[in-house]
Amino acid sequence: MAVEEARDIDIVIFDKTGTLTRGEFGVVEEIVAENWTNERAMALTSAIEADSEHSIALALRNEADSRNLELPEVTDFKALKGRGVQAVADSRKVYVGGPRLLEMLEIRPTDAMMEFGERNEKSGRSVVYLILEEVAAAAYALADVVRPESKIAVRELQKMGIEVAMLTGDSRDVAESVAKELKIQQYFAEVLPQDKDTKVSDLQSEGLRVAMVGDGVNDAPALTRADVGIAIGSGTDVAVESADVVLVKNDPRDVVRVISLSKASYRKMVENLVWATGYNIIAIPLAAGLLAPFGILLSPAVGALLMSLSTVIVALNAQTLRRVNLGEV
Ligand code: ADP
Ligand code: MG
Numbered sequence: 001m002a003v004e005e006a007r008d009i010d011i012v013i014f015d016k017t018g019t020l021t022r023g024e025f026g027v028v029e030e031i032v033a034e035n036w037t038n039e040r041a042m043a044l045t046s047a048i049e050a051d052s053e054h055s056i057a058l059a060l061r062n063e064a065d066s067r068n069l070e071l072p073e074v075t076d077f078k079a080l081k082g083r084g085v086q087a088v089a090d091s092r093k094v095y096v097g098g099p100r101l102l103e104m105l106e107i108r109p110t111d112a113m114m115e116f117g118e119r120n121e122k123s124g125r126s127v128v129y130l131i132l133e134e135v136a137a138a139a140y141a142l143a144d145v146v147r148p149e150s151k152i153a154v155r156e157l158q159k160m161g162i163e164v165a166m167l168t169g170d171s172r173d174v175a176e177s178v179a180k181e182l183k184i185q186q187y188f189a190e191v192l193p194q195d196k197d198t199k200v201s202d203l204q205s206e207g208l209r210v211a212m213v214g215d216g217v218n219d220a221p222a223l224t225r226a227d228v229g230i231a232i233g234s235g236t237d238v239a240v241e242s243a244d245v246v247l248v249k250n251d252p253r254d255v256v257r258v259i260s261l262s263k264a265s266y267r268k269m270v271e272n273l274v275w276a277t278g279y280n281i282i283a284i285p286l287a288a289g290l291l292a293p294f295g296i297l298l299s300p301a302v303g304a305l306l307m308s309l310s311t312v313i314v315a316l317n318a319q320t321l322r323r324v325n326l327g328e329v
Contacts, residue, residue, distance in 0.1 A: 193218035
């Protein structure tokens with residue numbers, strides 16, 4: 001059982017977007033190439049993102065909405081997992097995506113855009129580019145916020161002697177900035193969705209017992225691969241299906257609670273076994289007359305009394321678990 005396995009986890013890997021962060025982006029800065037206006041670039045970007053479920057797409061659509069932009073028509077929408085999206089506008093291929101998209105298309109943005117990207121990523125903002133005919137036409141910096149509960153969860157896990165790592169499809173600079181803020185030493189950046197579960201199995205082959213925490217967006221296979229998969233983030237359907245444990249509130253501190261509860265349940269199980277067998281070890285031989293030569297013999301009545309007493313003790317002992325469950329960690 002997953003909760004039982006959670007007790008001897010060596011490392012907890014958190015997905016970044018939507019798990020350690022809220023996954024609610026806002027557009028905070030933009031830059032467009034020559035011959036482009038902010039309006040035209042944003043309208044095209046939003047149109048390309050129309051069918052994407054990614055939180056970055058939602059932010060870009062909201063931004064275009066709030067500017068009352070009229071969107072051009074696009075067709076042939078396709079999601080490029082972990083990289084961005086592509087579509088066709090005016091019979092031309094258009095893309096919106098992050099660093100792994102630029103790498104795939106072998107595109108180098110202008111110096112001004114590169115500077116824009118580096119500066120924003122260093123301060124933890126995700127940067128995506130609008131690409132038209134092999135050229136970067138615009139770049140957007142999107143800010144997400146780290147959940148305040150994440151910091152507490154990371155610290156508590158580290159105090160328990162459990163390693164904490166972060167996994168993300170986002171750029172190295174963004175990952176470093178978020179990891180620093182949360183005091184996470186180990187992080188893996190620019191990991192494509194299909195490689196997230198490989199990271200989990202790499203750690204498992206080092207002999208570590210791995211818990212993976214994610215929101216199911218691009219990390220469902222990793223949740224399945226982990227010894228304990230924990231879904232967060234109002235549970236996307238995939239996350240609920242792939243995970244062993246679903247946290248109904250979007251609170252990373254509940255990861256600490258699951259592990260503490262599992263350790264406590266195990267302790268109780270051992271204690272209960274001792275109580276229950278203790279009765280048998282001591283009372284049965286007594287009842288059988290083992291100490292009869294020394295004048296000690298358990299009458300059937302006392303034996304029965306002890307028997308129910310041991311059940312009461314086991315029940316009471318299990319009850320104390322409630323305090324662990326409800327208490328703050
Ligand atoms: P994480 O691993 O942090 O949860 P994802 O794997 O969901 O992130 O996405 C990784 C990166 O892929 C994003 O940071 C972004 O650069 C790019 N990306 C994914 N989907 C989109 C999209 N719909 N529009 C633009 N960029 C996207
Ligand atoms: Mg994610």
